[in-house]
Amino acid sequence: MLIKLAGATVYDPANNIDGEIRDIYIRDDKIVATPQTGETIHQTYALDGKIVMAGAIDLHTHIGGGKVNIARTMLPEDQRGSARARTELTRSGGGHAAPSTLSAGYRYAEMGYTSCFEPAILPVNARQAHMEMADTPMLDTGGYAMLGNDDLLLQLIAEGAEQQTINDYVGWILKATQCIGIKVVNPGGISAFKFNQRALDVDDLHSHYQISPRDIVRKLSRALNELSVPHPLHVHASNLGVPGNYRSTLATMDAAEGFPIHLTHIQFHSYGTEGDRHFSSAAADIAEAVNSRTNISIDVGQVMFGQTVTVSGDVMAQHANHRHAHPNKWTCMDIECDAGCGVVPFRYRDKNFVNALQWAIGLELFLMVDDPWRIFLTTDHPNGAPFTSYPHLIRLLMERSFRNDLLSQINPDAAAASHLQSLDREYSLYEIAIMTRAAPARILGMTDRGQLGPGAMADITVYHPGGDPEQMFERPMLVFKAGQPIVEEGRISQPVAGKTQVIRPEFDEDIEKRIKPWFDRYQTTAMENFIISDDEMAEGIGSPINIHPCRQSS
Amino acid sequence: MSMPTLKLRAPLNRRIDMSPFIPELIADKSADEIARIPVWLGNRQVDTGELFEISGNPSEVLLIQSESDKLDMIGAAMKQGSILVEGNAGAYLGCAMAGGEIRVTGDTGTAAGCAMRAGDLAVEGNAGDFLGGALTGERQGMRGGRISVQGDSGDRAGDLMRRGTILIGGNTGDYCASRMVAGTIIAIGQCGRHTGTAMRRGTLITSNKPASLPATFNSNGIHSLSFLTLLRQQVATLAGFSGLTEMGVEVERWVGDLSCDGKGEILIWQS
Numbered sequence: 085m086l087i088k089l090a091g092a093t094v095y096d097p098a099n100n101i102d103g104e105i106r107d108i109y110i111r112d113d114k115i116v117a118t119p120q121t122g123e124t125i126h127q128t129y130a131l132d133g134k135i136v137m138a139g140a141i142d143l144h145t146h147i148g149g150g151k152v153n154i155a156r157t158m159l160p161e162d163q164r165g166s167a168r169a170r171t172e173l174t175r176s177g178g179g180h181a182a183p184s185t186l187s188a189g190y191r192y193a194e195m196g197y198t199s200c201f202e203p204a205i206l207p208v209n210a211r212q213a214h215m216e217m218a219d220t221p222m223l224d225t226g227g228y229a230m231l232g233n234d235d236l237l238l239q240l241i242a243e244g245a246e247q248q249t250i251n252d253y254v255g256w257i258l259k260a261t262q263c264i265g266i267k268v269v270n271p272g273g274i275s276a277f278k279f280n281q282r283a284l285d286v287d288d289l290h291s292h293y294q295i296s297p298r299d300i301v302r303k304l305s306r307a308l309n310e311l312s313v314p315h316p317l318h319v320h321a322s323n324l325g326v327p328g329n330y331r332s333t334l335a336t337m338d339a340a341e342g343f344p345i346h347l348t349h350i351q352f353h354s355y356g357t358e359g360d361r362h363f364s365s366a367a368a369d370i371a372e373a374v375n376s377r378t379n380i381s382i383d384v385g386q387v388m389f390g391q392t393v394t395v396s397g398d399v400m401a402q403h404a405n406h407r408h409a410h411p412n413k414w415t416c417m418d419i420e421c422d423a424g425c426g427v428v429p430f431r432y433r434d435k436n437f438v439n440a441l442q443w444a445i446g447l448e449l450f451l452m453v454d455d456p457w458r459i460f461l462t463t464d465h466p467n468g469a470p471f472t473s474y475p476h477l478i479r480l481l482m483e484r485s486f487r488n489d490l491l492s493q494i495n496p497d498a499a500a501a502s503h504l505q506s507l508d509r510e511y512s513l514y515e516i517a518i519m520t521r522a523a524p525a526r527i528l529g530m531t532d533r534g535q536l537g538p539g540a541m542a543d544i545t546v547y548h549p550g551g552d553p554e555q556m557f558e559r560p561m562l563v564f565k566a567g568q569p570i571v572e573e574g575r576i577s578q579p580v581a582g583k584t585q586v587i588r589p590e591f592d593e594d595i596e597k598r599i600k601p602w603f604d605r606y607q608t609t610a611m612e613n614f615i616i617s618d619d620e621m622a623e624g625i626g627s628p629i630n631i632h633p634c635r636q637s638s
Numbered sequence: 639m640s641m642p643t644l645k646l647r648a649p650l651n652r653r654i655d656m657s658p659f660i661p662e663l664i665a666d667k668s669a670d671e672i673a674r675i676p677v678w679l680g681n682r683q684v685d686t687g688e689l690f691e692i693s694g695n696p697s698e699v700l701l702i703q704s705e706s707d708k709l710d711m712i713g714a715a716m717k718q719g720s721i722l723v724e725g726n727a728g729a730y731l732g733c734a735m736a737g738g739e740i741r742v743t744g745d746t747g748t749a750a751g752c753a754m755r756a757g758d759l760a761v762e763g764n765a766g767d768f769l770g771g772a773l774t775g776e777r778q779g780m781r782g783g784r785i786s787v788q789g790d791s792g793d794r795a796g797d798l799m800r801r802g803t804i805l806i807g808g809n810t811g812d813y814c815a816s817r818m819v820a821g822t823i824i825a826i827g828q829c830g831r832h833t834g835t836a837m838r839r840g841t842l843i844t845s846n847k848p849a850s851l852p853a854t855f856n857s858n859g860i861h862s863l864s865f866l867t868l869l870r871q872q873v874a875t876l877a878g879f880s881g882l883t884e885m886g887v888e889v890e891r892w893v894g895d896l897s898c899d900g901k902g903e904i905l906i907w908q909s
Contacts, residue, residue, distance in 0.1 A: 160775030170681070413777065 085126050086111050086119060087567065092131035092546065095513050096138065097522040098535030102514045108136065110542040113566035117538040131546060134561060137517045138534050139198025139543030141524040144318075144348055144383050145465040147188050147220055148202045148227070149213035151395040151425045155182035155466070158413060158427055159393060174221075174576050181392040181429070181466045185219040191472060193222035193571050196545035196560040199533060199585070202227040203267055203318060203348065204397050207234065208420040208609065210261035211616055211625070214584060218627035222570060224543075225627065226528075226585035228318050229261045230397055232268030232300045233275040233423040236602050241303055242293040247310070249598070254307040255591025256599065260615040262629060264528060264587045265315035267348075268304055269397040270322055271297035271336075274424045277400045284400070286322050286335035297322050298339040305343040311589035312634040314529020316344035316381065321353045324401040328357040330366035334373055342379055346527065349385025349464040351446040363438055365445045365502055371452035374459070381527055382453065383460035386446035386477055388469030389434040395427050396467065402426025420608060432469070440498035442468075444491070450481055451507040456518040457526070475557035481511040482553045516553075529632050530585065542567035584627045589634050642672060642694040644686070646704040652680035653728060654689065657711040661698045661719025661738060669693055707747055713740045716757070729766070732759045734773070735783065748792065751785040754802065759785045762878070767792035767811065770804045778819060780804070788878035793830070796823045799840065807878050812849075815842045818902060824873065826881070837895045837902030843869075845885070845907045855894030860908060862887050885909065 087110040094106040109116050109125075119125075146152050156163065156179065163178040168187050170176040177187030192200060200220075205213045205227040217225035231237050231254065240249060254266060272295065273284040279291045286297045305317040321336040323329035333353040337345070347353065350370060358364035374380050391410075396402050399416045406414045409428045416426040432439040446468070453459045461478070465471040480487050484507075491499050499505070511519075525534020532541045546562040559574035570578045596611065603611040622628040642664060655678045658664075664672055673687030686692065694701070698719035702712065710728040713721045717737040726744040734753040745763035751770045765787045770780035771794060779798035786805040793811035796804050799821045809827035816832070818840040825844045833848035834855060843866075866887045874882040889905040 158775070160773070164773075411777070 088125045088128040092134045092136040094136045095517040096536040097518040099537045110567045115540045115542050135547040138521040140520045141199045143201050143524040144203045144462045148216035150209045154427045155393045155395050189221035198543035199224040206422045207261045208422045214625050218625050224582035226264040228265040228267035229257050229263040230267050232271045235421050238293045241295050250303050251307045252591040252595035255589045256595050262586050262616050267318040269320040271300035273400045301339040305340040305345045309343045314635050316346045318346045324352050327355045327363045344379045346381045350382040351385045367445050367448035374453050381458040383462040384446050385464035385468045387442040388473040389432045391431045392466045393429040394467045397423045399424035399426045434494045437495045437498050440495035444502035444504045451509045456515045457523045461519045475554045478557050479554040583630045586629045640695050641697045641699045643701040644690040650706050650708045653708045655711050656709050657714040660716035665698050754780045754783045756783045761787045764789035765791040769795040771797040838899040839901040843905045854896040855892045858891040858893045
């Protein structure tokens with residue numbers, strides 16, 4: 085089957101194509117070079133004047149795993165309030181802030197997304213998380229395993245274990261949990277919370293293990309680098325949401341000691357203490373640090389106004405924020421000594437000083453970080469806002485006048501405290517394509533997607549130009565997944581299932597001699613049952629794996 | 639009969655959602671128009687006319703004739719007008735209703751009057767569990783209005799109730815007034831076990847000592863409460879509750895549940 089997409093305007097930053105008119109050919113599930121003359125083209129789409137990009141990739145969205153399910157059960161009104169009726173092709177679902185698996189998959193595809201990554205898989209919850217993601221239709225998925233608050237790693241670091249041992253443990257976790265990266269959430273802080281510490285800054289010591297978040301970040305970022313895992317350590321830094329936390333964020337950047345790290349939802353970590361209310365934007369300091377350190381990448385975690393629910397492994401931060409729960413119900417819990425989980429529903433209000441400034445800080449970061457290859461478009465779904473607000477966010481980045489109109493409607497003190505008014509930058513379609521396609525694929529080491537060159541997976545989104553960017557990105561004309569048209573005019577036309585994207589670094593299997601006794605002594609699960617095999621992924625869980633290559637050692 | 643009338647043609651094997659048939663949505667519709675309204679029958683939609691014989695002229699009063707217990711959500715979210723059910727109603731009768739009145743001549747299923755905010759809901763037969771309770775997962779149940787049941791109610795009558803009045807002429811099941819936040823329940827018959835469990839505030843008035851009370855309730859002694867004169871005058875006018883005029887003002891007052899706020903009271907008439 086050979087398909088031709090004819091005459092579209094192509095934005096493909098991975099191949100330096102910036103709005104050129106090109107033909108794209110799809111053979112089966114791959115993009116191919118222009119075929120030889122005389123070859124039969126089975127189907128041609130005339131796309132004159134349409135805009136073509138690779139399928140979008142969300143590298144940080146909470147779509148599976150224990151905490152999302154807790155949010156779903158905690159908020160039945162969220163399900164009731166946004167029901168999605170079944171159609172001939174699609175099944176019913178619901179939910180706005182914490183959508184059901186089916187709703188999430190369909191809506192992502194309807195917005196032109198083809199791959200999504202769950203950033204916080206507790207190793208002990210990995211099976212459940214992969215099952216939920218397997219139940220999320222239309223998308224390829226993957227996850228980052230959470231380390232850095234699990235007792236075994238903290239114990240290893242406290243004992244002064246060799247870096248090689250840490251590396252083997254990290255490699256083993258990636259394989260056992262079928263993940264593509266490693267995330268650390270409030271390094272050591274979730275564990276410290278259980279020892280009654282209510283704050284843990286980068287150089288504070290965990291009262292039991294006597295190690296600091298800095299030690300954990302250094303060990304883990306180095307481990308991933310030495311294992312040649314493409315995605316750098318995915319860091320949810322210390323002191324989330326605390327005024328003045330930008331200092332901890334800068335200290336975390338330093339803790340990597342030059343190894344690559346990715347700082348996630350950095351908007352929540354860019355707060356100063358200036359002004360009458362002792363809450364201010366430190367976006368300029370953070371942006372400057374990101375611009376000057378090439379080992380750092382970030383995603384923003386933009387806040388949007390409205391009802392949502394915050395789900396996080398960071399029990400320390402969630403416990404501190406539980407008084408703001410809206411509606412007034414929340415939970416914080418330990419999960420099998422692996423880490424924790426906190427779910428706090430929240431409504432961001434545009435007339436509230438803090439919320440309005442959070443909104444402005446996120447946009448300041450987008451506009452002040454120069455390199456779109458190192459900043460990613462996220463709302464930390466659903467923590468800053470549900471992912472369905474992405475088209476609105478893209479319009480905020482692309483249209484200065486629209487941005488300033490909204491700026492004039494938010495809390496006036498917050499508007500006055502922000503530099504946003506003075507930032508002229510408007511993102512181009514090429515830059516949007518970088519931050520939503522090419523860059524996430526590159527930083528996750530997925531050479532087969534996020535681009536439209538020959539050999540790439542045929543994950544392609546076609547947009548109608550004209551109208552404002554929000555309308556354009558909300559409702560693509562066509563979405564292809566592995567060469568099949570799955571969405572036509574913003575409606576699902578062909579339901580499909582995705583695969584799980586994983587990475588397999590080499591490590592010494594002997595590490596199991598250290599891990600197994602720990603499972604036998606402390607865990608409720610046997611090590612053999614904890615491990616998820618490739619066969620189980622394909623047959624039991626129903627999402628076969630796709631192994632991406634490790635970085636070539638340079 | 640001139641009011642719009644929906645008469646169920648045949649017994650149902652699936653539950654149906656009756657929430658489209660509230661006075662404000664159909665008051666100006668002819669019988670033909672009503673017949674074309676789609677309703678969910680299990681997981682598929684059919685025209686109302688396939689399930690019901692429809693007659694009558696547009697009006698603010700709606701008559702539903704059905705012996706089925708599968709007609710759910712009758713009068714859900716209604717704000718005005720009235721619905722008369724000749725026969726039985728299913729689950730979620732008057733769910734989240736905010737005004738108007740509903741009268742059912744037969745029995746009703748589970749969660750009647752749940753999340754109700756205002757209006758008048760009268761059941762001449764028996765009610766199921768969670769009478770005046772909360773929508774699943776919500777923290778407060780009935781928040782206003784009046785429910786009267788001439789027969790018995792199931793378990794958990796007034797669960798999470800926040801405001802309003804519930805009158806039950808017969809007996810109640812277990813856990814009556816459980817998790818009650820505020821409001822008034824008058825249960826004339828016999829209340830079941832664990833009455834008042836986790837009751838924070840609110841008042842339950844009953845003629846007999848419940849089958850059991852939690853250990854976290856304490857007797858506060860016998861009192862003469864003159865407000866009972868006013869209360870019985872007001873509710874004795876309701877069909878089926880005229881017997882209340884016989885009741886005195888002397889009650890034994892039990893206070894609890896001390897496992898939570900402990901400001902709830904159970905008043906037991908001394909006759």
